[in-house]
Amino acid sequence: MMEENKDVPDLLDISAAAGPDATAETAAAPDLLNMLPAEVDAALAEHFAGHGERGFRVGQTKAWLYQRDALSFDEMTDLSVDARGRLADAFTLTVPDSARVERSTDGTVKHLWRMSDGELVESVLIPSRDRLTLCMSSQAGCAMACVFCATGWSGYRRQLTTGEIVAQYRGARRWAQEHGLGPITNVVFMGMGEPLMNRSAVMPSLTLLNHAYGLGARRITVSTVGIVPGIDELAGRPEQFRLAVSLHAPNEALRQKLVPVARKYPLPDLMESLDRFEEAGGRRITFEYVMIDGVNDELDHARELAALVGRFQAHVNLIPFNPIPGPDWRPSPHERLRAFADVLEAGGVPATVRSPRGRDIAAACGQLRAEHETTPPKPYVELVRQSRGVAR
Ligand code: SF4
Numbered sequence: 443m444m445e446e447n448k449d450v451p452d453l454l455d456i457s458a459a460a461g462p463d464a465t466a467e468t469a470a471a472p473d474l475l476n477m478l479p480a481e482v483d484a485a486l487a488e489h490f491a492g493h494g495e496r497g498f499r500v501g502q503t504k505a506w507l508y509q510r511d512a513l514s515f516d517e518m519t520d521l522s523v524d525a526r527g528r529l530a531d532a533f534t535l536t537v538p539d540s541a542r543v544e545r546s547t548d549g550t551v552k553h554l555w556r557m558s559d560g561e562l563v564e565s566v567l568i569p570s571r572d573r574l575t576l577c578m579s580s581q582a583g584c585a586m587a588c589v590f591c592a593t594g595w596s597g598y599r600r601q602l603t604t605g606e607i608v609a610q611y612r613g614a615r616r617w618a619q620e621h622g623l624g625p626i627t628n629v630v631f632m633g634m635g636e637p638l639m640n641r642s643a644v645m646p647s648l649t650l651l652n653h654a655y656g657l658g659a660r661r662i663t664v665s666t667v668g669i670v671p672g673i674d675e676l677a678g679r680p681e682q683f684r685l686a687v688s689l690h691a692p693n694e695a696l697r698q699k700l701v702p703v704a705r706k707y708p709l710p711d712l713m714e715s716l717d718r719f720e721e722a723g724g725r726r727i728t729f730e731y732v733m734i735d736g737v738n739d740e741l742d743h744a745r746e747l748a749a750l751v752g753r754f755q756a757h758v759n760l761i762p763f764n765p766i767p768g769p770d771w772r773p774s775p776h777e778r779l780r781a782f783a784d785v786l787e788a789g790g791v792p793a794t795v796r797s798p799r800g801r802d803i804a805a806a807c808g809q810l811r812a813e814h815e816t817t818p819p820k821p822y823v824e825l826v827r828q829s830r831g832v833a834r
Contacts, residue, residue, distance in 0.1 A: 474507060475536045475612075476605035478646055479654045482507070489532055495525060503529065508654045511612040513537045536605030538563070540613065551623075553614055557582070557606055561599055564633055565610040567618055567626070574618060575628040578610045580644050581635025586667050586703050588688070590732055592766040593634045601640045607647040611655065629657060632665040632686070632730075636703075638672025645675070652681055659683050665730065670707045673715040677722040685719055686728040686759075687712070691738050692746035700738065709750070716754060726755045733774035733782065734763040744782045748789025758786055758793040773798075 474482055486500040502520055506512035514537070515521075515530040538555040541562060545551050551567040561582040568575045584591070585598035610633075615626050629651060631637040637644045644664070651657045659681035666672060667688045676683060691697035697704040704712075716727055729751055733739045751758065760783055762773035774782070779795045786793040 471532060471534045473534045473536050473603075473605050475608055476603055478649055479504075482654075485533070489529070493525075493528055499525065504654075507535075508656075511616040513616075536603065536609045538606065538609050538613065540617075543617070551614075551617070551621075553610070553617065555610060555613065557602075563602065563606070563610070565614050566633065567614055567623065569623060573627045574623055574625065575630060576611060576614050576626045577630050577632045578607060579633035579635050580607060580631050580637035580640050584635045585639065586636050586701070588667060588690070588701050589769060590690070590700060590734060590763055590766070590771065595766060602635070602643055604643045604646040604650065607643060608650050608655075611651060626657070628661045628663070630663045630665060630686070632663075636667055636669060637664050638666045638669035638676070641672055641675060645679075648679070648681070648683055652683075663728070667701055667703055668707045668712045669703070670711050670715045673712075673719055677715075677719040682723055682725055684725060684728070685716075686730055687716065688730045688732075689747075689751075690730070690732050692743050692750050696738055696743075713750070720754055724755075726757060727751075729756055729758045730761060731758055732761050732763050733779055735772040735774045735778070737771060739774040739778050739782060741781060741785050744785035745789065748786050748791045752790055756791055758783075758791055759796050760793060761796045762798050764798055 472485065474485070477485065482504065483500060486503055487497065490497065490499045499521065503518060506518045510517075512518055512535075514535065515526045515533075518526055518529070521529070536558075538557050540553060541556040542554040543551065544554075549569045553565050553567075555563045555565065557563060563579045563582055565579060566577040568577060579602065581601055582599035583596050584593045587594040587597075611626070611629065618624065618626060631644065648659075648662060648664070651662055652659050660683075663684040663686050664676060665686040665688060673685065676685060688701070689697070690700050691704075694704070694709050697709060719725070720727065729747075731738075731747070747758065760779050762776075762779060763771055765772065776795075783793040783795050
């Protein structure tokens with residue numbers, strides 16, 4: 443059992459980021475998109491039976507929810523006008539506004555969604571040869587304050603509900619179909635927020651994506667900065683969801699400077715939780731490593747990294763740092779990325795150098811939203827100041 447690290451600064455008082463949903467339903471009308479499939483079945487069956495409607499109406503309504511991404515009950519045109527009106531009286535649907543859509547020259551599409559209370563959240567569609575991947579957000583902002591991340595720059599706002607998480611998938615899927623991009627093949631929780639700090643909403647959203655929207659569990663990846671209790675919870679699920687770990691440093695000292703939550707969940711504890719995850723399902727773990735020139739990209743770092751993750755069926759993604767307002771860091775040059783990857787491969791760890799996508803539309807995590815901010819939060823400024831001791 444891990445002991446609580448009392449030295450973690452106030453910035454990492456992340457209890458707020460693990461609290462109840464900020465938009466938990468208080469209104470009488472429940473939100474169908476915020477419910478698990480079995481709950482929707484029961485609620486709709488009771489609703490239609492109460493109005494003397496036949497049972498097959500449940501299936502019709504669910505097809506509009508889960509296959510056709512209906513934005514309102516009015517769209518459910520195989521139900522009578524009266525039946526649609528009664529549904530709208532009894533239930534609501536989480537449908538955020540599309541505040542902005544940006545399309546990159548490389549095909550990447552970024553949506554900025556405005557939630558009912560005005561919070562802005564991003565999702566990104568990333569087409570590649572045989573895939574259409576959706577990168578989704580799990581929180582408005584983020585409390586983890588990783589010093590290289592635009593969302594960390596913006597700070598934490600609130601938890602997203604299950605309905606708000608799944609709404610990004612529905613909205614992006616509908617947009618992709620209307621614009622000829624085809625079906626979404628993969629989902630990654632790598633947008634704004636730390637998904638495993640919002641487990642009460644993220645875990646049901648995994649169930650919905652897999653069981654209601656029909657996306658294979660192996661096509662859904664949860665990315666974490668290393669929240670050990672969340673990794674254990676994911677390991678305990680029967681579905682084969684994939685895990686990506688944002689490591690960004692091969693040793694404790696450097697990781698604590700780049701990823702402050704490492705002070706709460708140090709590397710030995712993180713590695714043990716990954717052992718348990720691998721034992722639970724035999725699933726390959728992906729490690730994400732942002733390459734920052736002169737900070738974490740020395741070849742010795744690559745050797746340390748190979749030694750650290752070599753015990754897993756691991757794959758390392760090397761991602762050039764995407765410059766953000768704040769630290770004056772640069773991405774590692776391409777030759778360094780290649781040389782770093784070669785050292786990993788020589789150490790028996792498969793590695794891929796990722797190309798930055800959507801730079802012309804600020805597609806790095808949280809960057810579009812950060813453009814709307816004017817002043818970084820004080821704790822973040824302090825972290826950046828401390829981290830300058832890392833290099834240069
Ligand atoms: S990298 Fe992820 S966990 Fe870290 S601040 Fe950004 S959104 Fe949060």
